[in-house]
Amino acid sequence: MSPVEFCGMTLAHPVINGSGTFDAIAARRAFGEVLEQEFPFAAFVSKTITLRPREGNPPPRLWEAPAGLINSIGLPNRGLNRYLAEDLPTLAQWLPVPLITNVMGSTAAEISELVRACDARDKIAAIELNVSCPNVHTGLDIGADPRQLEAVVKAVRPDTRKPLIVKLTPNTADVAACAQAAQEGGADAVSLINTLRAMALAPRTVDRGPSEHRSARGDDVDSSERPRAAVNPSRQWLGGGTGGLSGPAIRTVALAQVAAAAARVEIPVIGMGGVQCVAHAQDLLDVGATLVAVGTESFREPLTGARIARGLASHST
């Protein structure tokens, strides 16, 4: 397949990873140097980085759903300073593709600080904003409300000349309106879909006991600040209460949302959600995506991205 132009970058093919579904540093440790030659993606999107370190949600963090996975990981990361001081130099040594750093803050000022710090680093080729974060005042996801989203993007746009990608949440009334708001705010691209909010109850036979359940969650915003459903908390399986559904179960939802967003905006769209094979990737490209991201399927087969890229190349010749 011929290289793909994306926001001024030239990528070897149109397949990247979804944020939080591939840890290049851990994978390099597990698989060794061969990963450098066989890196499965044309660009690497980091896990979400926040200003301060986060431990993430208490376990259990996973639930196998029908044809999918609910995760409630809680964005564990070492915080901006250690990311820049430790992870970035490590990646600079061997990462063979452009690096897209995903960041999340709960106010425009926080996001601005993150964006400015990333802007100052040559190794970072582009910045992706995770806007699936509740506003500290309203509790609503920043990315779920077009007006709020546009204001945030507009506020941080002057902080960087690097490509700014907005990762849209599917947990909203009108994703196309959100895509448009990101564009109006000055985004260079949008990526979607993030996971769909979901919940699992523990099997009734399992007595999980009280002690396991509600350890302090620190500054986790994903779950603790969201309204809890009125269920017996001892039956909520996930330590974070609710989680995000991914995998084949969400593929058709993703296709509809990517199509709606791509029809509404001029800027490029990164499409993702349940992609397992070439046909699924081609569907997203056919409805208007410029790039396709692989997420949960990489958990089952780390080289899925490379396999799909090869398949797309042979289809196009």
Add this chain to the structure above:
Amino acid sequence: MSLSAPERRLLTVTANEPLGAYRVLRVADLDGPHPDPGQFAMLTASERWGGAEDERPYLPRAFSVARVHDGEAHYLLEDIGPGTHRLCELRAGEGLWALGPLGRGFSPPPADRRALLVGGGVGIAPLAILQDTFTADGMASTVLLGFRDGAHAAGAALLTGASIATDDGSVGHAGLVTDLLAAELERDGHATVYACGPAPMLESVRALCAERETPAQLALEAGMACGFGACYGCVVPIRGGGYRRVCVDGPVLDATELEHVEAHAGAPA
């Protein structure tokens, strides 16, 4: 530490034999890296994985390598969910995807300490390859295994010379394997303990060893989507706060890293 290829490999099942309440799945794996004791692989049947009741299984399942012998890798299975059920029905000639070996395994004991292997239920698997390795190195090991009943205790045949405890008293000591461990440590505490089994057993092992300042290496289990550090789903809390990923920081952790072993998060079965 043996490294996995960054992609799953299609292997062929050579046998799937009952061992009491368990099954031993054997797959031809001539070309794969030799796993260290305690390392694991993510397994998926190549056919009919998914699409069963409730559209599960979907994720691969993590299994310790139980033994490597004559170009075959052995895995100990117990049919307790849709994934393990599908693996249990595999027949010779059928395909199995395997990603591995993954994780950090056991470390050898210091020269002046004897190896004390403590296993519970299906968790005895990594102790078998560990005992094989010790035996090959000319080292004796003491083996203590616990099971719920006689049918499960048949799994002890995976190891050599085990002392057995059963919950129902049908085989060996009527009680917990940690009763046997306490007696062994009382008799000669100059040991390194290697343990794998259900969380309450591991917690007892941890507490017993901490009390006596006996070094212990615990092989943990946790719900896991990927096995190579990507999903962050398999964490366990550690002493002093924070978490470790069982897949890449473990599955074998030094017992002193843990404040206590929490009831595990229920691996997808």
